[in-house]
Amino acid sequence: MGEMMSKVKVSTTINGDPVEYLCDAEETLLDVLRDHLGLTGAKEGCGTGDCGACSVVVDGRVVCSCLVLGAEAEGRKVTTVEGLATGDRLHPLQQKFLEFAALQCGVCTPGFLVAAKALLDRNPDPTETEIRFGLAGNLCRCTGYDKIVRAVQAAAAEMRKG
Numbered sequence: 001m002g003e004m005m006s007k008v009k010v011s012t013t014i015n016g017d018p019v020e021y022l023c024d025a026e027e028t029l030l031d032v033l034r035d036h037l038g039l040t041g042a043k044e045g046c047g048t049g050d051c052g053a054c055s056v057v058v059d060g061r062v063v064c065s066c067l068v069l070g071a072e073a074e075g076r077k078v079t080t081v082e083g084l085a086t087g088d089r090l091h092p093l094q095q096k097f098l099e100f101a102a103l104q105c106g107v108c109t110p111g112f113l114v115a116a117k118a119l120l121d122r123n124p125d126p127t128e129t130e131i132r133f134g135l136a137g138n139l140c141r142c143t144g145y146d147k148i149v150r151a152v153q154a155a156a157a158e159m160r161k162g
Contacts, residue, residue, distance in 0.1 A: 005025065005026070006024070006025045007022045007024060008022065008023055008025050008071040009021075010070060010071055010073055010074050011075065012073040012074060012075065012076055012077075012078060013076070013077045013078065014033075014039070014079075014080065014083070015079055015080060015082055015083030019037065021036050021070070022036075023036060023070035023071060024070075025069070025071060026069065027070045027071075028066050028070060029068040029070045029073055030042055030044055030054045030065035030066045030068075031070065032070035032073070033056070033065060033078075036070075039080050041082050041110040042054045042055065042065050042080055042110055042111070043110060043111070044066055045107055045108065047066050048067075049064040049066060049067040051139045052064065052108065052111040052112070052115065052138030052139060053107050053110070053138075054066045055110070055111035055112075055138065056078055056079060056080050056081075056114055057079040057114060057117070057118050058072075058073065058078050060077075060118070060121075061118075062114065062115050062118045064137075079117075080110075080114070081109075081110035081111075084113060084117060091113075092155040092158045092159050093113050093116050093117055093151070093152065094113060096152070096154045096155040097109065097112075097148070099151070099154070100147050100151035100154065101143075102143060102147040102148045102151040103142075103143065104143050105141075105142050108138055108139060108140045108141075108142075111138045112138045112140070115134060115137065115138050116131075116134070116152045116155070119134035119135070119152070120155070120156050120159060124156060124159060124160055125156060126152075128149060131149050131152050132145070135148065135149075135152070
């Protein structure tokens with residue numbers, strides 16, 4: 001007979017919408033997002049917080065959702081990659097990632113987009129060094145980083161224009 005896990009009821013805001021869910025006390029936010037809420041943008045690349053593929057923003061701070069418990073989202077504001085687009089209109093970062101071919105296999109892309117959005121929210125005109133530093137928690141095995149950096153620079157310029 002399996003061990004009984006205690007369930008936790010969580011009330012939070014995800015991508016601007018109030019959300020309630022039940023999760024196991026030891027279940028990660030990544031698993032809650034993917035398995036309970038159908039938000040599959042964040043990916044599990046490593047499960048140890050080293051790759052950034054599962055990055056989300058919690059109360060304005062980029063975190064690896066594989067290292068955060070689902071229960072810890074109680075009362076917080078969570079933004080996932082699904083929260084970047086407005087309806088069918090892509091966020092400028094998403095559009096520039098496409099235009100600059102800054103993605104290949106796509107596993108790391110959601111984490112890069114979330115981290116880049118958080119960076120541009122803090123600093124709308126970052127230098128190349130600041131972009132590279134802001135994205136340093138995200139690893140890509142396919143593209144190299146130059147196209148990603150160029151896409152972020154182009155998106156930042158577009159966003160500054162309004």
